[in-house]
Amino acid sequence: MKIRQLANEERPVTTWPLQGYAFEPSPMAAADAEKLRDHLPYHRQNVTLVVEEDGGETLAAVSAFPMRQNVRGTVLPMAGVSGVATHPLARRQGHVRTLLTQLLGEMRDEGYAVSALYPFRSSFYARFGFAGLPKPRTVSFSPADLGGLLNADLPGELRWQRVRDGYDAYRGLTERLLGSRHGFSLAPDYQAVRLRDRDDRWLASAWLDGEMIGAVTYRIDEHGGTLTGDDLLTVGPLGRALLLQFFARHVDQVARVSMVVPADETPELWATDLAVQTESRIAFPSSVAPMARVLSLDALDGLASGPGRVRVEIVDDPFTAGDYLLDGGSPGSGGGRLEVSRAAGGAVPTATLTAAGISALVYGVLDPEEVPLxxxxxxxxxxAVELRSLFPRAMPYLFVDF
Structure with missing residues (x-):
């Protein structure tokens, strides 16, 4: 058996049959399989490792693509892991473990500070140092409940078009959110344009002074049915209010409006008498929350932090293991930027953490007291006092589903 990196043009006959079996209805019709070649441009810079038998048959595959993610205000290179699949007769033989370890190591060596994925089962990827992130909520309501917004005189304007026509401005809004929203991530341009090229969504957008301040892509299933939106993206309350006003205008067309919002959103406060259903459902392997991990502590140098000084020993991890001194300044300074160095001796509080433990603290999803639990x-x-000050609780919003 051997491990090798795949060339892009090999995907239709090597990894895609495995991934199709793992994640799609199967078997796929031969004509549909041939059409997969049209998707090659959206994968051209993905890094894919495969393990092959001596005869050349692909037994397992793992892919990563170059993303960017906001971690506490700093945009870092992020390896988005996807396409993890194994031949049905080669499962539970350690192939994915071998491939994933090599892939993460290669991505770290190329400068990727963090990684994220959507697991088929969280416990499997927890062994690779990944920590759970909150899952966005699905919100559903009747447009009739937004009637009070119809006559509201709001500044700004609404625009409605096919996503193909508004894609550039929409991409610009996501770039703006990347710079301001903790946890927010973006796929590379060559992959993101699939939304534009499919052109199977409407785009409703809110504007103020020539700048897009909110947007949602959506579809309508039928008259009297549901307007199903993707992520509701806004830079503030005005953008959201304008988009809700847009939904209110569909009162005589659809019975329900549904969309995705971050986990820290409060739809029950959007309007008076809004009967809203907010749901986050976890089911394996079909409806999962994302996970993320730190691949390099050294790359976190300069990250925004609170005051504090602590020594951490990272154990049982091939990428981050070692002793580190994390220094965010003295309490009187109010904190500022994290300094990461190799730990020396001295009377400094010390914690021993796994890769998942330090990742959960950096992303703000666990309190230090929860880590040992x-x-x-x-x-x-x-x-714990120092770590809590260095890494206050935060609510990451990954955004991109991959």
Whole structure:
């Protein structure tokens, strides 16, 4: 058996049959399989590793593509992991473990500071240092409940078009959110344009002074049915209010409006007498929350942080293992930028963490007191105080589904 990196043009006959079997209705018609070649441009810079038998048959595959992610205000290179699939007769033989370890190591060596994925089962990827992130919520309501917004005199304007025609401005809005929203991530341009090329969505957008301040892509299934939106993206309350006003105008066309919002959104407060259903459903392997991990602690140098100083020993990880000193400044300074260095001796509070433990703290999804309860490390009380100050709780919003 051997491991090798795949060339893009090989995908239709090597990895895509495995991935199709794992994630799509199968078997696929031969004519549909041939059409997959049209998707090659959307994968041209993906890094795909495969393990092959001596005869050349592909037994397993793992892919990563170059993304960017906002981590506490700093945009870092992120490896988005996807397409993890194994031949049905070669499962549970350690192939994915081998491939994923090599892939993450290669991506780290190329400068990717963090990685994220959507797991088929969280416990499997927790062994690779990934920590769970919150899943966005699905919100559903009747447009009739937004009637009070119809006559509201709001500044700004609404625009409605096919996503193909508004794609550039929409992409610009996501770039703006990438710079301001913790956890927000973006796929590379060559992959993101699939939304434009499919052109199977409407785009409703809110504008103020010539700038897009909110947008949602959506489809309508039938008259009297549901307007199903993707992620509701806004830079503030005005953009959201304008888009809700747009939905209110569909009162005589659809019975329900549905869309995706970040986990920290509060739809029950959007309008008076809004009967809204907010849901986040986890089911394996079909409806999962994302996970992320830190691939390089050194790459976090300069990250926004609170005050604090602590030594952390990262254990049981091939990428981040070692002793580090994390310094966010003295309490009187109010904190600022994290300094990461190799730890030396001295009377500094010390915590022992797994890769998943430090990742959960960096992303802000666990308090230091929760880390040992989850089996992700040992955090004495004095170290917990420093870590809590360095990495306050935060709510990451991954956005891109891949």
């Amino acid at each position: 989850r089996g992700l490390g040992t955090v004495p009380a004095d170290a």
